[in-house]
Amino acid sequence: MPEPACQIRHLVEFHETDMAGIVHFSNFFRYMEKCEHAFARSLAPDLDYLKVGPEATWPRVHASCDFRQPARFGQELVIQQFVTSVRRSSIHYRFEILHESTLLAEGKIVVAHVVRDQGRFTASPLPSPLRAKLEAHCS
Numbered sequence: 001m002p003e004p005a006c007q008i009r010h011l012v013e014f015h016e017t018d019m020a021g022i023v024h025f026s027n028f029f030r031y032m033e034k035c036e037h038a039f040a041r042s043l044a045p046d047l048d049y050l051k052v053g054p055e056a057t058w059p060r061v062h063a064s065c066d067f068r069q070p071a072r073f074g075q076e077l078v079i080q081q082f083v084t085s086v087r088r089s090s091i092h093y094r095f096e097i098l099h100e101s102t103l104l105a106e107g108k109i110v111v112a113h114v115v116r117d118q119g120r121f122t123a124s125p126l127p128s129p130l131r132a133k134l135e136a137h138c139s
C-alpha cells in the first residue's frame, strides 16, 4: 500500500449537502483542492507552487472523480493525496476520500506549470527543485 503524500481531515458541514442530505458532487473537488494546497504548503512555501503570478502559474488541466458511496453531514472525511506521475510540465495526483476506512470517492487532478511567453501562457518544464521534491513522493 503506497503512503499518501498528504492527508487531511474534513468535517462535512450542513451547507455542503444537498436536498437529499448528501454531499454535492462539486464539493469533492473542493476537498481535493484543499488537500492539494496543504500538500503544496508542506512541500516548500518558498517554491511558490501556489502563487498565481503574472509570469508563471499552475492551472489544472484535468479533474475527475468517481463517486462510490455518498458522504453525509457530520461525517469526518479523510482525504489522501498520492503523486502518481511527475512529467515534463505536469504533475498527476490521485485522491482517495474516505469515511471510517470506507472509500467514498476517488479523484484525479493534473496540474501544469505554465509561463508567460510572448503574452500567452504555455507549458514549461517543472522547476528542478520542485521536481525533485515531487519525485520523492511518487507512488
Ligand SMILES: CC(C)(COP(=O)(O)OP(=O)(O)OC[C@H]1O[C@@H](n2cnc3c(N)ncnc32)[C@H](O)[C@@H]1OP(=O)(O)O)[C@@H](O)C(=O)NCCC(=O)NCCSC(=O)c1cc(O)c2ccccc2c1O
Pocket: 033, 049, 050, 051, 052, 057, 058, 059, 060, 061, 062, 087, 088, 089, 090, 091, 110, 111, 112, 114, 121, 122, 123
Ligand atoms: C495550461 C495550458 C496553457 C497548457 O497549454 P499548452 O498547449 O501550453 O500545453 P499542453 O497542452 O502541452 O499541456 C501541458 C501539460 O499538461 C498535460 N495535459 C494537458 N491537458 C491534459 C489533460 N486533459 N489530461 C492530462 N494531462 C494534460 C500535457 O500532457 C502536458 O504535460 P507534460 O508533462 O507532458 O508536458 C492550456 O491547456 C490552458 O490554458 N488550459 C486551461 C486551464 C484552465 O483554465 N484550468 C481551469 C482553471 S485553473 C484552476 O482551477 C486553479 C486551481 C488552483 O487550485 C490553483 C492553485 C494555484 C495556482 C493556480 C491554480 C489554478 O489556476
